[in-house]
Structures are given as structure tokens and as C-alpha cells.
Amino acid sequence: MLWQPIEDLPSNWQDLASAELPPLVTVWNEQADRLRQSGEFQSFNEKLRREIAIETGIIERLYTIDRGITRLLIEQGINEALIPHGATDRPIRQVVSLIKDQEAAIEGLFDFVGGQRTLSTFYIKQLHQLLTQSQDSTEALDPLTSKIFRVSLIKGDWKRQPNNPLRQDSTIHEYCPPEQVTSEMDTLIALHHHHRDQNIPPEIESAWLHHRFTQIHPFQDGNGRVARCLASLVFIQANWFPLVLTRDDRAVYIEALEAADRGDLSALVNLFAKSQKQAFLRSLGLSEQVLSEARRTQVIISSIADKLKQNQSASIQERCKKVESFAANLFDIASGRLQDVADEIKLSVQNFVSNAQAFIISAPAGDSHSYYHRYQVVETAKQLGYFANLRNYHTWIQLVINVESSTTLLISFHALGHEYRGLLVCTACAYHRDDTEEGERNISDIQTLADSPFQFSYADTEENLVERFKQWLEDIILTGLEYWNKSI
Known part of the structure; x- marks a missing residue:
């Protein structure tokens, strides 16, 4: 597939919007402040970030971890001692470092939004450096011999050589040439800011930004991790949840990206909307912990009275x-x-x-x-x-x-x-x-x-x-x- 400059949203982008999310967001917004005060919601968010951090590396084939250990790490925290020998295909310390880098990047997205910063190529380079700080090398293809070998990874800067992958059908998928990356990334950022002014729905903008970024593929490696962080950033700015994609989504995710390459963004939008829907439902289903965390009798009684009053309201x-x-x-x-x-x-x-x-x-x-x-x-x-x-x-x-x-x-x-x-x-x-x-x-x-x-x-x-x-x-x-x- 030949490289082409990135394109703006299709003219019929309104047709891509999810019909399920707006009513669900209305319910969520009315309960969000109350839920955010509970310790259980904070724990839910921490586990969500751990899940994203672990699964994004699995999607990128950086390592494997069996499902049982994955669940344990999500529940109890990222700790070397929780990973037994044979549960992963890479050295345990290296895997933990990669996961912690990804977890730190996700936490950094919340700090970025909290600081009311606007997206820039400078921040994207910072994000890449953080995501890859424990990764020293990557694979490269020798065009003369067609052999794969390892090269040092450039961190926090654009690629200097083409990084076009060879597909299973022996075709080459061309990404943006190195000499065009700067201008294409500037275009991406400018269009994104324009979309924010237009109030493009988050599920559409996150899918568009993710896909167009992967079309450019500006870094030597780590583009998928950065792309998912950018999609998460759009959702977090909307006061939604970071994007959760797991190993079980990988095949559908790749198919959706390939469909977007052909000009159809709908499958990627639907996948991202589904991820948000599940996060909203999981958070709305949390049991309320505010009362159990409040120790003073007066606070408990007052909270119960408020709850009864709300439940009986017209x-x-x-x-x-x-x-x-x-x-x-x-x-x-x-x-x-x-x-x-x-x-x-x-x-x-x-x-x-x-x-x-x-x-x-x-x-x-x-x-x-x-x-x-x-x-x-x-x-x-x-x-x-x-x-x-x-x-x-x-x-x-x-x-x-x-x-x-x-x-x-x-x-x-x-x-x-x-x-x-x-x-x-x-x-x-x-x-x-x-x-x-x-x-x-x-x-x-x-x-x-x-x-x-x-x-x-x-x-x-x-x-x-x-x-x-x-x-x-x-x-x-x-x-x-x-x-x-x-x-x-």
C-alpha cells in the first residue's frame, strides 16, 4: 500500500457518532462527582490503568503474560514478586520495567489534561521517550537480504529511516517517508485543534487521531503505544476513561485499522465506543463506599439522609x-x-x-x-x-x-x-x-x-x-x- 498524506475527517463524520454513548454519558455526568469521592472508584481507576499498561505491551508483542498473572497484577499492583518463572517470555525485570513505563505514561496523560495543556509535537516526543525508556532496541529489516536484525532505538525523536513493514502476503505497507514526518505531524496537530473547536464527538476524534498518527508512523518503534495514548488523551479531556484494548481485541483492532486505511473509519470508532461503554457501565456499577469510609456518626447519618432524600425526589x-x-x-x-x-x-x-x-x-x-x-x-x-x-x-x-x-x-x-x-x-x-x-x-x-x-x-x-x-x-x-x- 502506497503512502499518502493524511486526510481530514470524512464529510459524513456525523454518521460515525455512537447512538449509545450520549444517553449513557448523561447518566454518568449526573453521578460522576459522587462516585469520584469514593475510594472504590479510585481503586477502579488504578486497576484500569494497570490493565491498559499490561495489555498494550501484549498487543505490541513486547512480551507475553498469562491471564491469571495479568489479573493478579491488575488487582495487587505491578510487582516482580507476583510473576512466577515461566509466566512471561521475557526477563521478568524487563517486563515489569516496560509495564511501569506504560503506566507512568497513562498517569502523565491525566497530569497533562489537569494542567490544561494543548497537544503539540513536543509533547508527543516526550510521550514516546517515556513509553520507551526501558526499551533499548527494536527490529529492522535489511532491504538487501530481507533479514531482520536489531538496531538501537531512537527515543523521543522522529525516525531517520523508512519503517515500512512487510505484510504476510509479501506486500509492503508504506508509512510516511522520514523527510515528510515533520510537516505531516504539524498537519495532524492543526487538524486536531480544529476538531476540538468543532466539538467532534470523542469516539470519532480519538479514532481519527489514532489512525492518522499510525498512517504517519513518525517514530522508529512504539507508534502503536503512542497512538493509543493519544486516543486516551481525547477521552480524558472529555472526562471519560482512557482507552482499554486487550489481547482479545487485537484481531478486531487490526482489522479496524486496515479498514481505516481503505477509508472506512467506522469500525475503529465502534471499537473505541465499545471500550468507553464498558468503562462507563463498570464504573456506574461500583458499590458506594463513601459511607463506609466516613467514620463520624454525624457524617454517616447526614449522608444516609441525603441519599433517602434523593431517592424519594420527584x-x-x-x-x-x-x-x-x-x-x-x-x-x-x-x-x-x-x-x-x-x-x-x-x-x-x-x-x-x-x-x-x-x-x-x-x-x-x-x-x-x-x-x-x-x-x-x-x-x-x-x-x-x-x-x-x-x-x-x-x-x-x-x-x-x-x-x-x-x-x-x-x-x-x-x-x-x-x-x-x-x-x-x-x-x-x-x-x-x-x-x-x-x-x-x-x-x-x-x-x-x-x-x-x-x-x-x-x-x-x-x-x-x-x-x-x-x-x-x-x-x-x-x-x-x-x-x-x-x-x-
Whole structure:
């Protein structure tokens, strides 16, 4: 692929904006100040930074670390003593140094935003120097012999030789020539500042800035790490969360970058928006720690009184009533669609499978059976990494398929987090029900049917919400039917 100068946002950039994020951001902004005061939120942010620091090196193939040790390091801190021999493919001390450099760079982004600085090529060079201070060399390709060898890494300055990679199909992907880097980076910064004046949505600007930076590839090595930091910077300036991409996102991430190379930025925007959505939901689901941290009796009593007052306020009740009316509509849509699927299944198998059954069972709002299936719902929430609140609101729909074996698809509407203030989610899982020797039916192999919950709030508009939900519903039905197919 031949190098071309970077381009501004496409003329239809408004079409790239996420429909899910604005309502979610509205809910987050109303609760952010209260959540930021809690120690648990501070701990959440620290763990988020550690996760980013570890995973960015794995994405760049700087090292490998197994998942169990990764989780331990995220929970307890970056410490050599926590990494046993064989858990990584590089010397442990070197790996820890690389991770700490990346962690320091992320923390530096918050300091940069707090100091109200504006992005410049000088800062980008500083960022590169910080990210690579424990990396002394990188790989280079000899154009004459096509052999790879190691060279000293230039830190904090633009590349002096071409760094065009050889793809697996033997084609060469050309990045910006060294002599054009300065002018291209100046263009990148100027366009970015113009976008900030235009109030381009953060998910669009972060994807654009990340991709155009990688098109230039101004450094000898470390460009991916710097690009993700720049994307995080856009989000942090919007009071959102730094970008989290893990080893599990790597294939989708590379595909999205390649699509952006071809002029389609949508996949990268969607990936970044998904990362933010998950961070918002995880933070909103935190249990409140403010009361447990306040020691004086008067402070605790005062906090409880304020909380009760807020919960009983007309505005909170109105918001909850509005989102529950949305939920009732989505419940009816899901019920009708699952009934259609049940009818299709019965029609397809009735001629050659005896006693085949496919039917739905549901519990709408206020139903006496609404407390059923807590185990499956809570287990699904654990898989998705949030707290399922079934106390304030819970409705569910089951699609039961008894063909050869018993498979159930379960859709649940409930609140997220310990406090219910007008944010609901819908999750879907599939599982088997097996007969035991004692005659009981055992639930097994619970699997979520989506990689994140479908969230909605009082801040949504119904037309947009219904379209989002119908697409999500079709995706989870397809995944659920594939789950059933594997069990036959």
C-alpha cells in the first residue's frame, strides 16, 4: 500500500457518532462527582490503568503474560514478586520495567489534561521517550537480504529511516517517508485543534487521531503505544476513561485499522465506543463506599439522609418511570420476536422430531415470578463484569427449546449497580437443563450471548432506542441458535 498524506475527517463524520454513548454519558455526568469521592472508584481507576499498561505491551508483542498473572497484577499492583518463572517470555525485570513505563505514561496523560495543556509535537516526543525508556532496541529489516536484525532505538525523536513493514502476503505497507514526518505531524496537530473547536464527538476524534498518527508512523518503534495514548488523551479531556484494548481485541483492532486505511473509519470508532461503554457501565456499577469510609456518626447519618432524600425526589422517580416505560416496550418487542422464533423452530422440526417443543415463558413488570432465574442473571452479569441489581426492577423472557436436549435462551431486564437512578440493562444468556438421577433439572454451561449488556436510560429517545435494541436482539438470537446447534 502506497503512502499518502493524511486526510481530514470524512464529510459524513456525523454518521460515525455512537447512538449509545450520549444517553449513557448523561447518566454518568449526573453521578460522576459522587462516585469520584469514593475510594472504590479510585481503586477502579488504578486497576484500569494497570490493565491498559499490561495489555498494550501484549498487543505490541513486547512480551507475553498469562491471564491469571495479568489479573493478579491488575488487582495487587505491578510487582516482580507476583510473576512466577515461566509466566512471561521475557526477563521478568524487563517486563515489569516496560509495564511501569506504560503506566507512568497513562498517569502523565491525566497530569497533562489537569494542567490544561494543548497537544503539540513536543509533547508527543516526550510521550514516546517515556513509553520507551526501558526499551533499548527494536527490529529492522535489511532491504538487501530481507533479514531482520536489531538496531538501537531512537527515543523521543522522529525516525531517520523508512519503517515500512512487510505484510504476510509479501506486500509492503508504506508509512510516511522520514523527510515528510515533520510537516505531516504539524498537519495532524492543526487538524486536531480544529476538531476540538468543532466539538467532534470523542469516539470519532480519538479514532481519527489514532489512525492518522499510525498512517504517519513518525517514530522508529512504539507508534502503536503512542497512538493509543493519544486516543486516551481525547477521552480524558472529555472526562471519560482512557482507552482499554486487550489481547482479545487485537484481531478486531487490526482489522479496524486496515479498514481505516481503505477509508472506512467506522469500525475503529465502534471499537473505541465499545471500550468507553464498558468503562462507563463498570464504573456506574461500583458499590458506594463513601459511607463506609466516613467514620463520624454525624457524617454517616447526614449522608444516609441525603441519599433517602434523593431517592424519594420527584426527578428520580420520574426518570425511573420513564426508563421503565422504555423497558416495557422493549420487553414486548423481545417477546414477540422470540415467539416468532419458537414458531419457526416448531414448524421446521415437527415432521421428523417427535415431541419437539419450542415455547416462551415470561414475567413482565409486576409479575409474581419476576424474582425467578436470579442465578442465571447474576452469573451472566459476572461474566460481563458488572453488578446486577434485581431488587428495584426485574423482568425476563425465556425461549425454551426441547429438541433432543433442553436449551434455554433467557433475556433479562434489570438495573445496573447498587443504586437505581434511571439506568437499566438487558442481558441474554443460554444454558442447558439436564435431568439428574434424583429427578431434578440441573442448569449447566451458562454462556452470555453478547459481549456487553444492552444499556438504556431515561436520557434515550424511544425511536433510536428501539432501532438499537432490534439490532442487538437479532444478534443475540443468532448467537443463541448457534449455541443450541452445538448441543445437538
